Amino acid sequence: MTRIVSLVCAVVLLGATAFYALTTPEAYTALRGDHAHQPTRARDLENGQTLFHAGGCASCHAATDDESRTHLSGGKPLVTPFGTFYPPNISPDPDDGLGGWTEAQFIRAMREGTAPDGRPYYPAFPYTSYRGMTADDAADIFAYLKTLPALKGRAAEHQLAFPFSLRRGVALWKLAFLSNTVIAKDPKQSEAWNRGHRLVEGVGHCGECHTPRTIAASLDRSRAFAGAPALEGKGFAPNLTPHETGLQSWSSDEIASLLKDGFTPDADSVGGSMADVVRNTSTLTDADRLAMATYLKSLPPIPSVKPKSVTP
Ligand code: HEC
Ligand code: HEC
Numbered sequence: 001m002t003r004i005v006s007l008v009c010a011v012v013l014l015g016a017t018a019f020y021a022l023t024t025p026e027a028y029t030a031l032r033g034d035h036a037h038q039p040t041r042a043r044d045l046e047n048g049q050t051l052f053h054a055g056g057c058a059s060c061h062a063a064t065d066d067e068s069r070t071h072l073s074g075g076k077p078l079v080t081p082f083g084t085f086y087p088p089n090i091s092p093d094p095d096d097g098l099g100g101w102t103e104a105q106f107i108r109a110m111r112e113g114t115a116p117d118g119r120p121y122y123p124a125f126p127y128t129s130y131r132g133m134t135a136d137d138a139a140d141i142f143a144y145l146k147t148l149p150a151l152k153g154r155a156a157e158h159q160l161a162f163p164f165s166l167r168r169g170v171a172l173w174k175l176a177f178l179s180n181t182v183i184a185k186d187p188k189q190s191e192a193w194n195r196g197h198r199l200v201e202g203v204g205h206c207g208e209c210h211t212p213r214t215i216a217a218s219l220d221r222s223r224a225f226a227g228a229p230a231l232e233g234k235g236f237a238p239n240l241t242p243h244e245t246g247l248q249s250w251s252s253d254e255i256a257s258l259l260k261d262g263f264t265p266d267a268d269s270v271g272g273s274m275a276d277v278v279r280n281t282s283t284l285t286d287a288d289r290l291a292m293a294t295y296l297k298s299l300p301p302i303p304s305v306k307p308k309s310v311t312p
Contacts, residue, residue, distance in 0.1 A: 048144030
C-alpha cells in the first residue's frame with residue numbers, strides 16, 4: 001500500500017515538475033529556438049501604419065467610445081467560447097500602456113506570444129498569425145504605435161472559465177501549436193501574390209475566423225479558409241477558397257471590392273465581425289486589397305463544412 005502511495009506521489013511530482021519545466025518561457029525558446037530576431041533596417045512609419053490597419057489592432061484595442069480608432073486604451077470586451085477577454089492598453093502610456101517597453105519586448109510579444117515578464121499570452125491576441133510577420137514589420141508597428149496618444153487606464157481582468165483561467169497552461173498549448181516561423185517568400189510567385197500571402201496569412205489574420213479549429217482550438221490547416229462558425233457565437237465566417245461552396249464565382253476584383261466597401265457582388269453588405277474588418281481593410285491601398293484577393297484565388301478549393309446549428 002505504501003509502495004503504491006509513494007509511486008503515485010512520485011508520478012504526481014514528476015508530472016508537476018514536467019509541467020513547471022515545460023511552461024517556463026525558457027522552455028519555449030529552447031525547444032522552438034529564439035525567433036524574435038533583430039530588425040535589419042531603419043523604421044518605416046508608413047509601413048507601420050499600414051500593418052496596424054491590416055492587423056486590425058484598433059478593432060480590439062481601441063477604447064469602447066473611440067471613433068478615431070487611435071485611442072488604444074483597451075478594455076472593450078471580447079466575448080469568446082472560453083470566456084470574456086479585456087484587451088489591454090497598448091497606447092504609449094509609460095504606466096498603463098507600452099511606454100516602458102523595449103522594441104525587442106514588443107517583437108517577442110507579437111511573434112512569440114510571450115510577455116516581457118515571461119507569461120504566455122492567450123491566443124485571443126492573434127499572435128498565432130502575427131508570428132508570420134518579420135521583425136522589421138513588428139518594429140514598424142511599434143514605431144507607429146508610439147506616435148498615437150498616450151492614455152491612462154487599465155483594462156479589467158479577463159473573465160475565463162476553468163481550466164482556461166490557468167494562464168500557465170497556455171505555454172503548453174504554444175509548445176504544441178505555435179510553430180513560430182516567418183512567412184517565406186516564394187520566388188516562383190508574383191510580387192502581388194507574395195504580398196497577399198503575407199497580408200492574409202500574417203498580419204491580416206483572416207484564418208483566425210475563416211479557418212475551422214480542432215478540438216484543441218488550434219487552426220485546422222488541412223481545411224485552411226474553408227469557413228468556420230463565428231467566434232462570437234452566431235453566424236458563420238464563409239469559405240474563402242475558390243470552391244463552389246466558397247468564392248469560386250467571385251473575381252479577384254470582386255473580392256478586393258468587398259474589402260474596400262463591404263459589398264458582395266450581389267450588393268449585400270457584410271455584417272458581424274467582418275464589417276469591422278472592412279473598416280480596417282478599407283484604409284489599405286487598392287494594390288494591397290487586390291494582392292489579398294490574388295492570394296485567396298490561388299488557394300486549393302476546399303468544400304465548406306457547415307455545422308447544422310448554423311443558420312445560413
Ligand atoms: C482579436 C482581438 C485582438 C486583435 C485584433 C489584436 N489584439 Fe492585441 N491583445 C488582445 C488580447 C485579448 C490581449 C491580451 C492577451 C492576454 O492577456 O494574454 C492582447 C495583448 C496585446 C499585447 C500585450 C500587452 C500587454 O500589456 O502585455 C500587445 C503588445 C498587443 N496585444 C498588440 C497588438 C497589436 C499591435 C495588434 C495589431 C497588429 C493587436 N494587438 C491586435 C486582442 C487583440
Ligand atoms: C473577426 C473575424 C473575421 C476576420 C478576422 C476576417 N473575417 Fe471575413 N468574414 C467574417 C464573417 C463573420 C463573415 C460573414 C459576414 C456576413 O455574413 O455578413 C465574413 C465574410 C467575408 C467575406 C464575404 C464572403 C461571402 O461569401 O460573402 C470575405 C470575402 C471575407 N470575409 C474576407 C476576409 C479577409 C480577406 C480577411 C482578412 C483580411 C477576413 N475576411 C478576416 C469574419 C472575419
